[in-house]
Amino acid sequence: MSAPLYSWGRFPRTPQRGHGCIWLDELPGHLDKVIEAHRSSLPYGNGRSYGDSCLATSNQVLHMRSLDRLIDADWDDGVLTVEAGVTLAEVLTVSIPRGWFLPVTPGTQFATVGGAIANDVHGKNHHVRGTFGRHVRSFGLLRPGQPGITCSPDANASLFSASIGGLGLTGIIHWAQLQLMPIRASQIDTTTVRFANLAEFFALSDELDEKHEYSVAWVDCLAKGADTGRGVFIVGDHAPYGSLDVGRRTKLSVPLTPPVSLINSLSLGVFNTLYWRLHPSQRRLGRSDYEPFFYPLDRVLHWNRIYGRRGFQQYQCVIPTANAEAAMAELLRAIAHAGQGSFLAVLKRCGDVRSPGLLSFPMPGTSLALDFPHSEQLENVLFPRLDAIVRAAGGRLYPAKDAHMSGADFRQAYPAWERLEALRDPSLMSRFWSRVLS
Ligand SMILES: Cc1cc2nc3c(=O)[nH]c(=O)nc-3n(C[C@H](O)[C@H](O)[C@H](O)COP(=O)(O)OP(=O)(O)OC[C@H]3O[C@@H](n4cnc5c(N)ncnc54)[C@H](O)[C@@H]3O)c2cc1C
Structure with missing residues (x-):
C-alpha cells in the first residue's frame, strides 16, 4: 500500500x-x-x-498526481493543454525554452495545475494579472456517475466559475487548457531595498507596484516598537534579454521529522535580524534566476518536517485597502508580543483584477502570510486575537492555508459559499468544508 x-x-x-x-x-x-x-x-x-x-x-x-501528461501545445500562441496532475514545474520545463511562462505562479512550483485552479492561487503579480483562474481557458470536469463536461467562460459557465477556487468540491478537474505569457528570458531583473517600518512599506508599494510585474516584501515579524513592520521589499520583471534556461539547481532535503519543532523564538530572532541587516538600505539592482526568485522554499525538499511531529499552521489573511495599514500594524504587534512566527513573513499588496472564481481569496488590499509551529497556545490565544483583528478590519483568511477558521468567519467573509454548496457534488467532501459549514 x-x-x-x-x-x-x-x-x-x-x-x-x-x-x-x-x-x-x-x-x-x-x-x-x-x-x-x-x-x-x-x-x-x-x-x-x-x-x-x-x-x-x-x-x-x-x-491526481499520476495524471501528468501534456496533451497539446500551441507554441505560436502559448496555449497549453495538460492533464490536471502536471505540476507547475513540469509546465515550466517545457514552456520556458519556447519563450513562455506561467502568467501567475504561487510560491511553490510543486503545486499541480488542478490544485492551482481549485484554490485559484495568486502570486507576486496579483496587482497586474490577478489569479491563476483568469488564465485558464477551459477544463474538463468529472462528477461521479456522469459523463465528463467541458467548462469555460462560455460553456457550463456556472461550473467553470464555481470550480475556480472551488476547493475540489464541484468535481474532478482532469485536464486544463492554460494561456501562458511570453517571455524573452527566464531571469528576473530585481530591485531590492529594506524598509524600516510599515509606513515605508506602503510608500514603496505605492511607488513601485505599478511599475513592476512582480512585487513582494519579507517582514521581520518579531520586530517591536518603532521597528514594527520592518522588512525587505523586492520588485522584479522578466529580463528583456538573457537565456531561456530551465532551473536545474540541486535541491537539499530535510531527511526526517524531528520529534519537536526546530523553530523557536531564539532561532527566529537571530535569523530575522540578520536577514534584515544583510539587505541594502539603498536600492540595489540585480538579476536572479527564476527559481530562487519565485520558489525560494522549494530549494529544500520536505522543509515542512522542521516543524516536528505536531506540524505547523500558516496564517494568511488579506485586509481591504482602507484598513490595511492600521490592521497590519495591529497584527504584527500581536505576533511580536507572542514571540511566535516564521523566519520570514510575506507582505504583499493585492490588486483589483477580478477573478472568474466564486470563492477566490484575494481582494484589493494587503495580504500577510506566516507560519507557526502548531500548539494549543496558538489555537487558543494568538489565532483568536488575530482573527478578531481581521474580522474587525473586514478582511478574510485563505482556505488553502487554513486549519482553524470558524464557520461564522468563513461564511461572513465568503458570502458566495451558498452558491458553491449548491453546485458541490454530494459525494465530494473535505474536512475544511465540513468544518466551516457546521
Ligand atoms: C511553499 C509554498 C508556497 C506557497 N505559495 C503560495 C502563493 O504564493 N499563493 C497561493 O495562492 N498559494 C500558495 N501556496 C499554496 C498552494 O499553491 C496551493 O495550496 C495549491 O492549491 C496546492 O496545489 P496542490 O496541487 O498541491 O493541491 P492540493 O493541496 O493537493 O489540493 C488543493 C485543493 O485543490 C483540490 N484539487 C486538487 N487537485 C484537483 C483536481 N484535479 N480537480 C479538482 N480539485 C482539485 C483539492 O481537493 C483541494 O481542495 C503555497 C504552498 C507552499 C507549500
Whole structure:
C-alpha cells in the first residue's frame, strides 16, 4: 500500500489513503469505484495546501498526481493543454525554452495545475494579472456517475466559475487548457531595498507596484516598537534579454521529522535580524534566476518536517485597502508580543483584477502570510486575537492555508459559499468544508 498522504502543514494529522490511476480514460470508472466503496472522496493534487482543504472527511482521496501528461501545445500562441496532475514545474520545463511562462505562479512550483485552479492561487503579480483562474481557458470536469463536461467562460459557465477556487468540491478537474505569457528570458531583473517600518512599506508599494510585474516584501515579524513592520521589499520583471534556461539547481532535503519543532523564538530572532541587516538600505539592482526568485522554499525538499511531529499552521489573511495599514500594524504587534512566527513573513499588496472564481481569496488590499509551529497556545490565544483583528478590519483568511477558521468567519467573509454548496457534488467532501459549514 502507498504511503499515507497529508497536507503540507501536517496539521490536522489525519492520514489520507490516495487512490491514483495512470490513464485519463480510466478515471471515470476509477472515481465511481472509489465513491461506491467509500461513499465520499476528494481530489488531491500534490498536498501543497497547508491545512485541511485537501483532506477528505472519508480519508480516501483521489490522488491526481499520476495524471501528468501534456496533451497539446500551441507554441505560436502559448496555449497549453495538460492533464490536471502536471505540476507547475513540469509546465515550466517545457514552456520556458519556447519563450513562455506561467502568467501567475504561487510560491511553490510543486503545486499541480488542478490544485492551482481549485484554490485559484495568486502570486507576486496579483496587482497586474490577478489569479491563476483568469488564465485558464477551459477544463474538463468529472462528477461521479456522469459523463465528463467541458467548462469555460462560455460553456457550463456556472461550473467553470464555481470550480475556480472551488476547493475540489464541484468535481474532478482532469485536464486544463492554460494561456501562458511570453517571455524573452527566464531571469528576473530585481530591485531590492529594506524598509524600516510599515509606513515605508506602503510608500514603496505605492511607488513601485505599478511599475513592476512582480512585487513582494519579507517582514521581520518579531520586530517591536518603532521597528514594527520592518522588512525587505523586492520588485522584479522578466529580463528583456538573457537565456531561456530551465532551473536545474540541486535541491537539499530535510531527511526526517524531528520529534519537536526546530523553530523557536531564539532561532527566529537571530535569523530575522540578520536577514534584515544583510539587505541594502539603498536600492540595489540585480538579476536572479527564476527559481530562487519565485520558489525560494522549494530549494529544500520536505522543509515542512522542521516543524516536528505536531506540524505547523500558516496564517494568511488579506485586509481591504482602507484598513490595511492600521490592521497590519495591529497584527504584527500581536505576533511580536507572542514571540511566535516564521523566519520570514510575506507582505504583499493585492490588486483589483477580478477573478472568474466564486470563492477566490484575494481582494484589493494587503495580504500577510506566516507560519507557526502548531500548539494549543496558538489555537487558543494568538489565532483568536488575530482573527478578531481581521474580522474587525473586514478582511478574510485563505482556505488553502487554513486549519482553524470558524464557520461564522468563513461564511461572513465568503458570502458566495451558498452558491458553491449548491453546485458541490454530494459525494465530494473535505474536512475544511465540513468544518466551516457546521
Ligand atoms: C511553499 C509554498 C508556497 C506557497 N505559495 C503560495 C502563493 O504564493 N499563493 C497561493 O495562492 N498559494 C500558495 N501556496 C499554496 C498552494 O499553491 C496551493 O495550496 C495549491 O492549491 C496546492 O496545489 P496542490 O496541487 O498541491 O493541491 P492540493 O493541496 O493537493 O489540493 C488543493 C485543493 O485543490 C483540490 N484539487 C486538487 N487537485 C484537483 C483536481 N484535479 N480537480 C479538482 N480539485 C482539485 C483539492 O481537493 C483541494 O481542495 C503555497 C504552498 C507552499 C507549500
